[in-house]
Amino acid sequence: MSGEMIAFxxxxxxxxxxxxxxxxxxxxxHMVVALAFTFLSIAGLYVLLEAEFVAVTQVLVYxxxxxxLMLFGIMLTKHQEQEKEEEKRKAHKWLALLTVAAFFAIxxxxxxxxxxxxQPQSFAEDNLLTIGKLMFTEYxxxxxxxxxxxxxxxxxxxxxxxREEGDR
Amino acid sequence: xxxxxxxxxxxxYLLVALILFSIGLYGALTKRNAVIVxxxxxxxxxxxxxxxxxxxxxxxxxxxxxxxxxxxxxxVAAAEAAVGLAILMALYRNRGTxxxxxxxxxxx
Numbered sequence: 599m600s601g602e603m604i605a606f607x608x609x610x611x612x613x614x615x616x617x618x619x620x621x622x623x624x625x626x627x628h629m630v631v632a633l634a635f636t637f638l639s640i641a642g643l644y645v646l647l648e649a650e651f652v653a654v655t656q657v658l659v660y661x662x663x664x665x666x667l668m669l670f671g672i673m674l675t676k677h678q679e680q681e682k683e684e685e686k687r688k689a690h691k692w693l694a695l696l697t698v699a700a701f702f703a704i705x706x707x708x709x710x711x712x713x714x715x716x717q718p719q720s721f722a723e724d725n726l727l728t729i730g731k732l733m734f735t736e737y738x739x740x741x742x743x744x745x746x747x748x749x750x751x752x753x754x755x756x757x758x759x760x761r762e763e764g765d766r
Numbered sequence: 767x768x769x770x771x772x773x774x775x776x777x778x779y780l781l782v783a784l785i786l787f788s789i790g791l792y793g794a795l796t797k798r799n800a801v802i803v804x805x806x807x808x809x810x811x812x813x814x815x816x817x818x819x820x821x822x823x824x825x826x827x828x829x830x831x832x833x834x835x836x837x838x839x840x841x842v843a844a845a846e847a848a849v850g851l852a853i854l855m856a857l858y859r860n861r862g863t864x865x866x867x868x869x870x871x872x873x874x
Binding site: 600602603606610613614617618620621626629630633636637640643644646647648649651652655656659660663664667668670671672674675676687690691694695697698701702705706709710712714716717718719720721725728729732733737740744747748751752754755756758759761 | 830
């Protein structure tokens with residue numbers, strides 16, 4: 599057992615545990631907190647994979663921005679505390695569970711059958727430098743497109759969420 | 767031999783991502799609250815990101831492009847969350863509900 603193995607086991611346990619808690623909690627605020635925990639653990643997994651910049655971005659964007667955004671969304675809308683159980687919804691739930699289980703089984707057995715014999719590459723040195731260089735040479739057009747997309751999403755979100763005149 | 771033992775195999779990362787994706791898919795299919803459905807979609811996108819970063823290191827053709835792709839995915843996911851939540855706000859003002867099974871205006 600190396601340190602990397604132990605760190606991987608702990609981080610993946612936290613990741614999956616947070617996701618399972620997210621599904622099983624009944625209060626929506628608790629769900630968001632559990633999911634923020636999952637996002638932070640995924641950032642830890644990125645550090646293990648020598649993707650430091652992606653890890654920092656994950657913490658900033660997901661654990662910071664998206665979790666807070668969702669908390670705002672919850673506080674600005676009204677929620678029932680407990681979900682009602684109906685007969686129709688129960689059948690729906692079992693059907694969904696069956697579908698997901700089938701999907702999981704197919705991908706799981708496919709993964710077990712594949713052998714990956716490749717030399718792992720190390721990005722630990724100059725991770726940020728390499729990303730920055732590639733981002734502004736080879737991927738400069740997608741980079742600019744993403745900035746336009748962010749602007750459009752920002753303006754669109756403000757216009758859609760704005761309270762209109764004479765609305766109430 | 768010791769080299770192979772100390773390294774976490776690629777399949778383990780892919781398994782974690784698969785479990786996360788399955789949980790997200792289940793949540794997106796069964797939850798009634800639209801905010802939670804959005805959260806489940808974020809979980810699925812995160813699983814994809816784990817795959818991208820894992821393949822960037824351990825894949826058949828390892829290169830840093832996988833990390834750059836995951837950065838783009840994170841950006842698009844953030845934009846998606848913002849727009850989705852804005853739609854939810856507008857819907858809540860007009861209909862007074864955030865439950866997905868009550869969003870049936872086009873079915874009536």
